[in-house]
Amino acid sequence: MKLCANLSLMFTEVPLLERFAKARACGFDAVEIQFPYEASIDELVKAKNVAQVEVVLINVPAGDLMTGGEGLASVPELTEEYSQALAQCIEYATALNVKAVNVLAGRCLTAEQESKYWQTFEWNLSRTADALAEHKILTTFEAINTKDMPGFLVHRAEHLWSVMSRVNHPNVKAQYDLYHMAMMGENLWHDLSTRSDQIGHIQFADMPGRGEPGTGGLALKQFFQIIEDSTYDGYVAAEYKPTQQTEKTLNWMGPRVMPS
Structure with missing residues (x-):
């Protein structure tokens, strides 16, 4: 598999700009960042180039989503704010030469x-x-x-496939997170085996604690094998919350790990 490390959750023992080099020293040649906007484009590009890693994915800014709000992408009254967020994201994405940009649907807190x-x-x-x-x-x-993020609009695997069918855009694919889907009781084996052509990015963490592989009950090694046997050829991102210093949680990578 083509692995990458999520710098928003991993290597948080050091500031963001130092995490690129940390990830590279541990055997990752690619990274993703949820929201890179705390740093300037120039700072990020320099850190990426010095560490010699690719940045494969970032998110569009999501407003107040991470502090309990509804976010931007689904709120009818906030389409102009979303336009501004998208413009900022494109500046970062093009400068960093990312392969994909993820759109967080956000919450709907009013059922009507x-x-x-x-x-x-x-x-x-x-x-x-x-x-x-x-x-x-x-x-x-x-x-x-919806256990971690109550009210999140897109929360079932079926939502992924039905949205793709309705939008029907050649430049839209699903980001499939094994942790989130396992928490919802979805059939990961079926989705990874039969929907690989509709998946543009994969993320993982063990569950229920969202820690590194081996800290929960999710059979990640089996799912990694399914991914390798499928037609999926994108990146598989470690997006977990390390239970100890990040470098000490990477045994699942095997011989890729380099001395720190």
Whole structure:
């Protein structure tokens, strides 16, 4: 598998700009960042180049989502704010030469508004895909479990496939997170085996604690084998919360690990 490390959750023992080199020293030649916007583009490009790693994925800014709000991508009244977030994301994505940009659907906290939120999200997803296609950057979106993030609009595997069918855009694929889907009781084996052509990015963590492989009950080695046997050829991202110093949680990588 083509592995990458999520620098938002891993190597947090050091500041963001130092995590690129940490990841490279541990055997990763690619990384992803949830929200890189705390640093300047120039700082990020320099850190990436010095460490000699690729940045394969970032998220579109999501407003107040991470502090309990609804975010931007699905809220009908916030389409202009989403446009501004997308413009900022494209600046970062093109400078970092990312392969994919992920759109977080966000929450719907008013049940009566759900249909409008779905319409808004799919419209924003489609126009994001149009804009990113001009830069040859894939657009992804993901399902997030409602135990960790109550009210998240896209939270089932079926949501992924139905949105893709309705949007029907050649530059849109699903970001499939093994942890989130396992937390929702989804059939990971079936999805990875039969939907690999619809998946543009994969992430993993053990569950239920979202720690490194071996800290929970998810049979990650088996799922890694399914991924390797499938037609999926994208990156598989370690997006877990280390239970100890990150370098000490990488035994699952085997011989890829380099001395720190």
